[in-house]
Amino acid sequence: MIELETRSSQDICSKIGREGRVFFIGCSGRKGLCSPGGESRLQKLRGELQALGVRFTGTVVWDELCTKGLDELSLLGQFRQAGQADLFLVLSCEAGVQAVAAAAGKKTEAALRTLSAPGLEGIWGEEGLCRLCGSCLLDLSGGLCPLYFCPKGLLNGPCQGASRGRCEVDSHNPCGWERVYERLKARGELGILGGYAEPRDYSKMLPLFRLRSQLAAEGKEG
């Protein structure tokens, strides 16, 4: 099972603010694999956020958001309610958040934290996989994960090693921060890059070990 943690409504509200209007996309997950919460968790969280002053244009809940093709997701903007929104809030594992961010052309915020996924790192492998850091930063990087695209895992912008837009570690790969830049520029959101990303909380990455030790204790492993 993918282990997911719901962010508190206060935490989400502090990130998205009360100014813009939000379209809320939920995922009902896949039996035996993940439970992001679907309609019921989405409505509960929406109620809490509304009480804090967040305004919504509408909601939609899909099965297995991460398996939706980009074509399908890019139609999101055609929905009137989605088109009116300034921001997409996504209640799914990080694979789903990345998929929406790649297709939507809008600012995207995760409502869940993806903590661990034993044996699985999300189904959607188009742009990159979730590194299961438990402190999602997709909102600061245009929906592309810095831990995945940057070998140094830099959170506050690029190093000085890129050459002609290519990464110093592997010249076959583009500098991920330049991709973030291009994506945010196209959306008129370069200001996001001025935000400061705190050091990562590595203790969040422990659940995988905890799960392993739990499994071992239950005699299901080894």
Add this chain to the structure above:
Amino acid sequence: MRFQQRLEQGKFTLTCEIAPPKGTDAAERIAEAEILKGRVDAVAVTDGKGSVMAMSASALAHLLQDRGWETLLYLSCRDRSRMALQAELLGAAALGIRNLVVVTGDYASLGDHPQTKPVFDLDSVQLLIALRGMREGKDMMGNPLQGRPDFFVGATVSPVPGSEAALDLQLMKMEKKIAAGARFFQTQPIFDLGRFERFLKRASGLGAPLLAGVMPLKSASMARFVNKNMPGMAVPETMIDELSQATDRVQVAVNLCARILREVKNLCPGAHLIPAGWERRIPAILDAAQL
């Protein structure tokens, strides 16, 4: 203190890079530094530059300070967790090191220990924020420190990174570094003054003094190597021609470097020399630049 004072007084300030030795014998590095006495204001000791394992920078900086040098200590995020970075800072401050340059660090696979685990627990902006807290007497978790490290802290920026996107990103990160406490900047080696001036037009408004990187091009083949392999460095073709047509290659190379240095002096409050093997020719370059 001389380094900070000169920069703050707006006097042209010169630093020169010294790389720690691979081994315990620092005599050669100390001798190279000796040649620069009276010619530069401080020496900057690099930290595993190019991801090549060498003596710890703080150890060499300490040895140089014992011989009367003011030093700038480089500190790279590549090899140390946040605990080790803070420990290094406490140690360096206790040894009397006053100036610091924080860098992300080259990736480990580019150096001589490609199998090592690259750490990158913090990035340079986060390290600057940690330093600010330490100066106020707290470690990163808010625990009190007995004795506070108080460095004059700088950072680096790449002024000619090759594209508009990359330049915007460099300036964005430079702003973050200033907000996080960086008080001066060193740059990658400059060759193309025109492109450097375009950078300065945008960077000078940020208010932090810049020490422009100046590195001698020893030959046309070195210049071509730089263009092909060194990120953020671009040698104009006219300079390569000048070097390839030279009859006295060394003299032409010395004069070329001196010319860049003089032009940089008109644009920046300081310069940072990167000898790249020509430590012993730095005095000749400074003579030619009348510095």
